[in-house]
Amino acid sequence: MRDINTVDNLTADVEGDIAEVDGVLRITTIRIHYRLEIPEGSRDKLDRALASYADKCPAYQSVRGCIDCSWEVTADSR
Secondary structure, eight states: OTTOOOTTTEEEEEEEEEEEETTEEEEEEEEEEEEEEEOTTOHHHHHHHHHTHHHHOHHHHHHTTTSEEEEEEEEEEO
16 A cells, blocks of 8 residues: 555454345445554555545445445554
8 A cells, every 4th residue: 555564554443334225135334444554654645545545446346336435544653
C-alpha cells in the first residue's frame, strides 16, 4: 500500500447489517475498521491510498451499488 508494509501489519474488524428486503434476507451494510502501523511521516501516503481505495478494491467493486460499504483506518506511527 503505497510503500507501507501491510504484511503481518494490517488487521481489520468488520461488521455488517442484514435486513429483509422484498421478503429476502440481504446484507445491506458493511463497515470495515482497519488497524495499521505505519512509518513516521507516512500518514499522507496512507490517506492518498484510502482516497483511491474504492476504485482499486476488487471486493468493493463486486458489491458497489448493492451493499453500502464504509471503511476507516487507525494508524499508529512506529
